[in-house]
Amino acid sequence: MAEISVPGDVLFEDPRRIDGGYVLGNKTIASVICVKSEDRAVPLKGKYLPIIDDYVVGIVSDQRFSGYTIDLNSPYAGQLSTRESRESFKIGDVVSCLIQEVDEVNEPMLIEPRKLYGGRLMEIESVKVPRVIGRNSSMVSMIEKYANTKLFVGKNGRIYIREGNVALAMEAILKIQREAHTGGLTDRVQAFLESEAQKIKE
Amino acid sequence: MEKPVLIRNGKRNDGRGVMDLRPLKITAGVLKKADGSAMIEWGKNKILAAVYGPREAFPKHMANPNRANVNCKYSMAPFSSLEEHGRSGPNRRAIEIGKVAKHVFENAILTNQFPKTQIDISIEVLQSDGGTRIAGITAAAVALADAGIPMRDLVQGVSVGKVDGVLVVDVDKPEDNYGTSDIPVIVSLRSNEILLFQLDGMLSKKEVETALDYSFETAKTVRELQIEALKNKYVLEESGA
Amino acid sequence: MIMDEVKEEFVKELLKNNKRSDGRGLLEYRPIKIEKGLLPNAEGSCLAQIGDTKVLAGVKFDVVEPYKDRPAEGVFQVNAEFLPLAHPEFFAGPPDERSIELARVVDRGIRSADCVDSKKLFLEEGKALGIYVDLYIMDHSGNLIDTAGLAAMGALLDTKVPKYEAKALIRGEFSGKLHLERSAVVCSFEKIDGKIVLDANDEEEVASEGRLSFATCDGDLLCAAQKSGRSAFSREEFSAIMDASLEKGRELRKLIGG
Known part of the structure; x- marks a missing residue:
């Protein structure tokens, strides 16, 4: 199970300028509730702050x-x-x-x-967007493939869905939001999409 | 009313030792609409804390270009005390507590990350049993963490009182009524600093120092329960897939 | 706002060398002036000045019904009013959080030192004396709390108790001076750029990140405290501030004749 850190916890024993942390003395301290991975802290909650090139x-x-x-x-x-x-x-x-x-x-x-236009807009927590996109957009591509849709995923947590099975894409995205900080997510989402797509065919 | 004997053979009226806390339970994320929330049950206290923000500062001319404004409202429900029906609306005590609580979070929150915004904190005492400001601020810290608002530390506190001539932690209502001193304290264990401190009742400097020692020592237990509350919420979300 | 930033820079620059704009030491008060008995219609009065800050306190008595949970005791209450003439940012209207905090800190200092024995204010079944101390903030040039604390205590030291006959007070006739068990005063310290200064003036208050006030009373005891403002204080700072409060408190009590 992933390790959850809370504000004030030591994240790293050396100073690092990272999102979700701050430097105190020569340590990096968590500033938000987050999951610590080897080199960064993934915030579990928080509002979207604009970043250049997003x-x-x-x-x-x-x-x-x-x-x-x-x-x-x-x-x-x-x-x-x-x-x-x-x-x-x-x-x-x-x-x-x-x-x-x-x-x-x-x-x-x-x-x-x-x-x-011509599609549906949905809103999720912006901290969950990286999981919806997936490594090299793998998650987005998978949803687009199974639901036969086109997704535009904004870093600010707003997603625009066009064409195909919009409802199926939405369900998959909500599942990712709920389970964002668990392992093996890609496989589970794929299994979900496959079984749903199968049901529709039948 | 005659003052009852509050400490017998080193035990307090409810059986606690001087350094024992009352039963304490914190639950994070109890409200759907708020950005963050927490419920604290500490002794017979039941207090709800909620956070909205950061959001655009209102009115606009109050926006600070260097940091977020922090607002904090503390209030006691008219039905919250064992005594008569309370007046609704904030009284002088509530306004003062709201002010010192606001100062705690102006320090704890990394407000410089959110210029021109405001963060609104509400502390609603549903049932009171002594130590409501400390319990309320402890809950609000969890609510802020639940909202994902960046903070230097998850802050908390324990009040210390002088009862029958003895310093004790976490005073309950009878001890509050008949004790001779009350010292609410909020600390940051990360920086070893004091964020809220009030005192009434005559004490020597040595007694104040001891009271601070007691607060810092017992705050560790409170912090563990705050962390447990936050972890419970997020772990639960995980398995509730 | 822009003028505030100018003042802030100036105060901080001076403090780097442990200097203050008026040449004082870091733990030194501005000149203090106390005048008692200015208002004969009040049962007690005192004008306290620290530097340019002026606070007037008036004491009035009334016959009141005791609180239900304390049927054999009188009532003591401190109120504060920020007069619009005292500062460009003070406006007429209901008390804001600053004036409420001020009144409550001064009230706590006097109340928790048991300066006035509320049992001695009891008159007869269902009747007791109420003592009301009203603080008028007339000129705000920093450190209102300590000035108000001096004014309130000074006014109580000046107070005579009106005669009580046939269930009423006879105004203008007195049974004697108000008996005080002890006296209490407040000392406030501001934290500016990590430095601690006593009795901040208005420029220094603009630059300050936080305040720690201690009320002290006879017997070298601390009887009330309030931390205010966004900065935090360390244990070392607490210890130093308590020492200074006890020492300065003795001087202040002597000054007001307590």
Whole structure:
């Protein structure tokens, strides 16, 4: 079973600048509840903080002369300049964006907006996103294959699902969210998808 | 009302020794909607703590560009005491406790990671039995950890009282009513620092030092129970697949 | 906000060399001035000044019904009001958390030292004396707690007990001075950039990360305490602050004639 650390626990006996930890003296101390692995701490809970080069899925929440405010399922909303797109957006539109820059108060500038439509949006905890993506996108590819869908997974915990068996993809993603910190997850998700796909065929 | 004898042959009115805590149980993640929550049952105290945030600071002009604002509300339900119906709404005592509790978490939370936001902590005393502020803050620390909010340490505390001339830890209601001193303390065991300290009743410096020793010593047990509460929640989620 | 940051930098820079803007030592009070008996309509009064900070305390008596759980005792209560004339950030309205904390810390210091024996305030079945100390914050230039503590204690030392006849108080006639078992005062220390200073002025309070206050009373005892602000304190800091509080407390009690 994975080892759970809580704030104040020593994670590493040497100083490391990592997410979910801070340096005190010459040790690395956990700052959030997390699972410790050999070289990092995987947070079990927490809100999404914008990071440069993350792809995110946002919802247009405000519209002004010079641009849009995009809700990112985070304490920090993104800013998108009208110059970034020939297309115009309405409040409530779902858009995927790339975070180009994050200022000193964590507020992100967004670029490359693409309107997402014709599918379904779901929201999960952002700390579980790496498991939904999987190593080299293996998990995403597997879900897309069995459910015959196209997924756009934002690092901020919003996932847009188009085409195919949307409900099956959603079920698989929820299963991953529930079991994110357990071993052998890929195999179990594959077994689940296979049996469900089989049921549908029958 | 005459003061009862509270310590006989080294035993306290409920049979505890001077360094014994009352039964203590903490449960993490008891509320669905809150970002983090915890329930603490400590002696007959039953206290709920919940956390929302970090979220955008409101009103906007209160936003601090350097760190998150921490708000903390402590309140006692009108039905929480053995005595008469309490007034609803915060009284002066509750406002003061909310303020010193806020200071604890302004220290514990790595607020500089969340500029321009606020973190709202609520401590609701459903049933009171002495030591509610310490129990409430101990629960709030678990709720913050449950919310995934970065902190320097999981903080906790134990109050110390002087009862029948003897220093004892974790005073219950009768000891609180008839004791001569009450010292609520919240500590960080990671840094060996004191985050909350109040005192009333006459004590020598040596007695205050002893009280601090007692708090630090018994806080270790409280911390273990906080960790157990958090681990229970996350392990349960694992097997509940 | 910007002016605050300027002050903060300046205070911290000076403290690096253990210096303060007014030339004081780290554990030294500004000049203290106590004037008792300024308001003859009040049963007791005192204006306390530490540096430019001014707090006026007035004492009034009333006949009250004792609390149900203490039927043979009187009532003692301290209140504080931050007057809008005292500081640009003070506004009229209900008491905020700062004034409540101030009143409660001063109240705790006097109450837990049993300065006033509440049993002696009992008059007859269902009737007791209530003593109300009201603190008026008139000019806020830092360290309100210690100034208010001096004003409250000074006013109690100045207090005469009105005569009680036919179930009523006779205003303006007195049965004697209020008997005090002992006196208590508060000393507050601010933590700025890891340094501990006594009696912070307003600039230093802006730069401060936390405060630790101790009330002390006759017999070299600590009778109340309050840690406030976001910084934490170590055991060593506690020990040093307790020593300084006991020492300075003796001086303050002498100064107010307690």
